[in-house]
Amino acid sequence: MSDPVRACLIIIGNEILSGRTHDKNLPCLAEELNTLGVRLAETRVIPDIEDTIIATVNECRAKFDYVFTTGGIGPTHDDITSECVAKAFGVAIELNADAHDLLKSHYENPEDLNEARLRMARIPVGAELIENPISKAPGFRMENVYVMAGVPMIMQAMFQGIKHQLIGGKPMVSRSVGGYIPEGSIAKVLGEIQGDFPQTDIGSYPFLREGKLGTTLVVRGEKPDDVNQASDRIRLAIIDGGKDVIEDTGAV
Amino acid sequence: MSDPVRACLIIIGNEILSGRTHDKNLPCLAEELNTLGVRLAETRVIPDIEDTIIATVNECRAKFDYVFTTGGIGPTHDDITSECVAKAFGVAIELNADAHDLLKSHYENPEDLNEARLRMARIPVGAELIENPISKAPGFRMENVYVMAGVPMIMQAMFQGIKHQLIGGKPMVSRSVGGYIPEGSIAKVLGEIQGDFPQTDIGSYPFLREGKLGTTLVVRGEKPDDVNQASDRIRLAIIDGGKDVIEDTGAV
Incomplete structure (x- = not known):
């Protein structure tokens, strides 16, 4: 395996x-x-x-x-x-x-x-x-x-x-955090967060809702601590970008 | 190509x-x-x-x-x-x-x-x-x-x-014929029809509608004549099986 x-x-x-x-x-x-x-x-x-x-x-x-x-x-x-x-x-x-x-x-x-x-x-x-x-x-x-x-x-x-x-490994856990912030505005800090949490996999998914551009960031990983810490950093990045966090599936 | x-x-x-x-x-x-x-x-x-x-x-x-x-x-x-x-x-x-x-x-x-x-x-x-x-x-x-x-x-x-x-070939045309006949009841004659029309590709897709089992047969090919002849044979096979043809997208 x-x-x-x-x-x-x-x-x-x-x-x-x-x-x-x-x-x-x-x-x-x-x-x-x-x-x-x-x-x-x-x-x-x-x-x-x-x-x-x-x-x-x-x-x-x-x-x-x-x-x-x-x-x-x-x-x-x-x-x-x-x-x-x-x-x-x-x-x-x-x-x-x-x-x-x-x-x-x-x-x-x-x-x-x-x-x-x-x-x-x-x-x-x-x-x-x-x-x-x-x-x-x-x-x-x-x-x-x-x-x-x-x-x-x-x-x-x-x-x-x-x-x-089936013999698996540790299940992946995931947390989604999103806001009305365009992907391109949060991309740089997101790259830094990904670099700081290499054991997680951070996906960035843009959306258009009620005419407004936003992004959902999905953090996946085997260790809940890593997933939560990376997600908290993403929350801060959205707020630092002057936007509200409108979506957070919560600590895993 | x-x-x-x-x-x-x-x-x-x-x-x-x-x-x-x-x-x-x-x-x-x-x-x-x-x-x-x-x-x-x-x-x-x-x-x-x-x-x-x-x-x-x-x-x-x-x-x-x-x-x-x-x-x-x-x-x-x-x-x-x-x-x-x-x-x-x-x-x-x-x-x-x-x-x-x-x-x-x-x-x-x-x-x-x-x-x-x-x-x-x-x-x-x-x-x-x-x-x-x-x-x-x-x-x-x-x-x-x-x-x-x-x-x-x-x-x-x-x-x-x-x-x-893009430089393509002849477009594929397709015709769908279906009835409330189970796949397994029509499979044999379908194999014969496929054998008689090797230039077509006959797909068999079972469905469950209103509690009744049925099958849609999709004939695809480059030559409309082949597609139509094979489809007509499938219509007959459904009728021979004692069922009505409930779906036919018509001659191509």
Whole structure:
């Protein structure tokens, strides 16, 4: 495990890259991982193309502690994630008896469990199933790669079933402080504060509200003391700039 | 140029990876590129880390016809995209006279154009500026890499100023057909239709509406005839499945 523990999300699906579907899994997974002390260090959005999926999975599983994939594990021809992950690991993919049982229990009428739906029970050899409490068709884990559904509700339910397996570091805590001060007016002192608190990560996010320019400063870090001291310095900088602090999520 | 012309979007910013900010640039850019016949072939979301930005820009500019970056060109310490792109290309970064003039025209009071804001006029040597009609601080192009702001409104305005430069192929057209038929019931015939129309890309997207499971099938391709013929076959498949077609965006 690296320190901090680093994860990568691979979002698989032409529908995201065409702009048709807006991904909702990234922010959701990011926040879940934050609370576990795992840093979402990179995300890739890739198409339903075999070579691309295999290469991306292999690159990312070597580079990151954990890899999560979303999308491409349904019953249709464009659902090729499971086959590709099997190829990435150089193992066969076959009908998994446990996954088969799960699907049999879901479809009351045996005729409904047709060839297409049975594809959802094809799992790379050696993988561990990830439970899907919503529509039964499971995800799976191969080593450090967690293969999950793309439908946000199902992805989230699957994640709840595996998060106890993840070994994280200290969770990140964060505090946001903001005021109607333009970014450029506070940038210099902000750089100094960042320099004084190198263990924190200070983000600066401008906004326009009621016609007025302002900035929210977000301090993130593993040590609450650092986060609070840096945030207090930012409060002072806003006040020194002649503006009120209009936003402060409070000491962590 | 490859055929189809392929683009990559690099979204730069810790705030996206932490889940704080939900990216809006991907779907917007994807749709703009679609109309130009440029395929958004991959997206990466990466943190504000110098080595990562440099490596990602260099990998992607070699691999794709066009690279677009968003984020990290503001006045604060965490805005390091411009410096990193200069390093990726092995060129110096310096105060650009045209960019400086733009900022001077924007800040009426010369004192407001402080050291931090002047950073926004630092541009890699040899780059061409991208106009920012909203807040003046420009983006820039280095060879096939377009560096744009992260704020969606500004990114979109910048893109309008450069899209005439992009050389695309045939625009993709698409048609959506849907009904209250579960994915798994139509999957087999869908695979056959995809096989008969290999130049199209048929996506299958399940939905749950008013408590009923359904599927929208999206056919995309460069040739309207192919898209329409495949869509008509999908209509028939839904009807053969005993369901009504409840959605059809119509012939393209």
